[in-house]
Amino acid sequence: MTKFSLAVSAILVGSAAAWSTPMTMKADAGVDSRRNILQKGAAFAAGLAAPAAAGAYAVPDLLYDFDALEPYIDAPTMKIHHDKHHGTYVANINKATEGKDPVPILDLMADALEAGPVRNSGGGHYNHAFFWDEMTPADKAAKTKVSDQLEALINKSFGSMDEMKAQFEARSAPGALFGSGWVWICVNQAGDELKLVGTPNQDNPLMKGVLDEVMFPILGIDVWEHAYYLKYQNRRPEYVSNWWNVVDWDKVSSNCAYVIENHAGVPVRD
Amino acid sequence: RIQKIRTTTKHKQESEKADKIKRSMSGVAKKIINPMSLRAALNLQSSKIPEQLAKSSAAFLSSAPSGGKHTLPDLSYDYAALEPCVSAETMTIHHTKHHNTYVTNLNASLEKLDAAVSAGDVSSIIGLQGALKFNGGGHLNHTLFWENLAPAADSELKDGPLKDAIIAKFGSFDAMKADVSAMSVAVQGSGWGWLGYDSKSKQIVAATCANQDPLQATTGLVPLLGIDVWEHAYYVDYRNVRPDYVKAVWDVINWDVVEKRFIAASQ
Numbered sequence: 001m002t003k004f005s006l007a008v009s010a011i012l013v014g015s016a017a018a019w020s021t022p023m024t025m026k027a028d029a030g031v032d033s034r035r036n037i038l039q040k041g042a043a044f045a046a047g048l049a050a051p052a053a054a055g056a057y058a059v060p061d062l063l064y065d066f067d068a069l070e071p072y073i074d075a076p077t078m079k080i081h082h083d084k085h086h087g088t089y090v091a092n093i094n095k096a097t098e099g100k101d102p103v104p105i106l107d108l109m110a111d112a113l114e115a116g117p118v119r120n121s122g123g124g125h126y127n128h129a130f131f132w133d134e135m136t137p138a139d140k141a142a143k144t145k146v147s148d149q150l151e152a153l154i155n156k157s158f159g160s161m162d163e164m165k166a167q168f169e170a171r172s173a174p175g176a177l178f179g180s181g182w183v184w185i186c187v188n189q190a191g192d193e194l195k196l197v198g199t200p201n202q203d204n205p206l207m208k209g210v211l212d213e214v215m216f217p218i219l220g221i222d223v224w225e226h227a228y229y230l231k232y233q234n235r236r237p238e239y240v241s242n243w244w245n246v247v248d249w250d251k252v253s254s255n256c257a258y259v260i261e262n263h264a265g266v267p268v269r270d
Numbered sequence: 271r272i273q274k275i276r277t278t279t280k281h282k283q284e285s286e287k288a289d290k291i292k293r294s295m296s297g298v299a300k301k302i303i304n305p306m307s308l309r310a311a312l313n314l315q316s317s318k319i320p321e322q323l324a325k326s327s328a329a330f331l332s333s334a335p336s337g338g339k340h341t342l343p344d345l346s347y348d349y350a351a352l353e354p355c356v357s358a359e360t361m362t363i364h365h366t367k368h369h370n371t372y373v374t375n376l377n378a379s380l381e382k383l384d385a386a387v388s389a390g391d392v393s394s395i396i397g398l399q400g401a402l403k404f405n406g407g408g409h410l411n412h413t414l415f416w417e418n419l420a421p422a423a424d425s426e427l428k429d430g431p432l433k434d435a436i437i438a439k440f441g442s443f444d445a446m447k448a449d450v451s452a453m454s455v456a457v458q459g460s461g462w463g464w465l466g467y468d469s470k471s472k473q474i475v476a477a478t479c480a481n482q483d484p485l486q487a488t489t490g491l492v493p494l495l496g497i498d499v500w501e502h503a504y505y506v507d508y509r510n511v512r513p514d515y516v517k518a519v520w521d522v523i524n525w526d527v528v529e530k531r532f533i534a535a536s537q
Contacts (some may be wrong), residue, residue: 180459
């Protein structure tokens, strides 16, 4: 998967020579711009994950402007959430993985509970990278569709989309997910059902030991206070019910198809 | 006539029996005895418990203070009094929205607990523990928090037993500040930083707790000073920069209150 995406990305950026060295190249001054081009190229290449440059994860650029999710998520929140909060997780995961062979952040998730700071900063990096790309401006979101595959799973697992949303909102409520954490819709290990789960802090269902079994998120919401405080203060339920307006169901559907076909977590731009 | 006398004597005996049983029970046991089981224990044939006994049982049954509800405590200073360290906006939302919600939800949970206890519904009693911890802890913690804050002009650690104990344990006031600050900043997600009193070692200790877990119930330490590091405590004023908030909050600590708590705990 990695070699394939390297080759595809190399073609896209038209500089195969730059990528002919194996993945153990050292970080240098040029790596950020190469990462940027690679990320944009990768984004066009239907969500293939860009392999991390050596020791240098980066916050992926949003696929939309900071104010694009207004009025449901405000621009100041998007900017601080992306630049500062996600930025801090990236700085910390880079520190924690210094000198190690670079791997996509997804690959660090399974054993994150045994890997000290990777749990918090690696989880934070994966979760936020996942989060940005499942959202899109409301006018675009309105035109996205749930695939037949996803619809069938939703109906099987929850009865209906409305019922799934109601349960998701209940699970996200301040009294249900207490403190900081995330709420997810996941495909289960068997690949035949959707599960609604909450995880604390920056844990996610891909991490062994967090839930009864490892599961593969296809949709997730950040309910840390920083995700909504500037606009909603303590009104988390209002934030969650508004959030549906910016969910990209095309992306969620492709997440679903991916995890079922590959029995693995969704790769992210890292 | 003889029958009448027997009935009166029987009632008197039952009443005395009830009083005797009541007196012999521990304070905790009294609170969970409901009218039905009390009657069963006393083998009362009448369906009416003597009035006095019914009244005192009702008082035991209530889980709220004096049979009433918990209330949001007033602050002893204005919302703007802690500026510039903590803004009036933060204080207002924190007090009237966040803390108030804990109080409301605590009262609701206690009502459900009363009903579950009265019904002897152990499963429901257990099911309520999460809500009691969240909301009860939230109410406890924030009440302690408002009390250990004061306008900067009134924030002074005077010479005295608290100062001595801090220096004895940490070496210096600044070292204590550094320890508590580092631990508070390092809390992952939501939680609290604490200065607590360990009655076993008779020392002041730096500690943290997650979410709204109350210090004493969770660790056994007596809370002396609490610092809320949930994002809602600082987001309006400091955004993501928790270290700046923790640094600033030391300027508005009510050391008189912290010392009073220390003196009470260390007796």
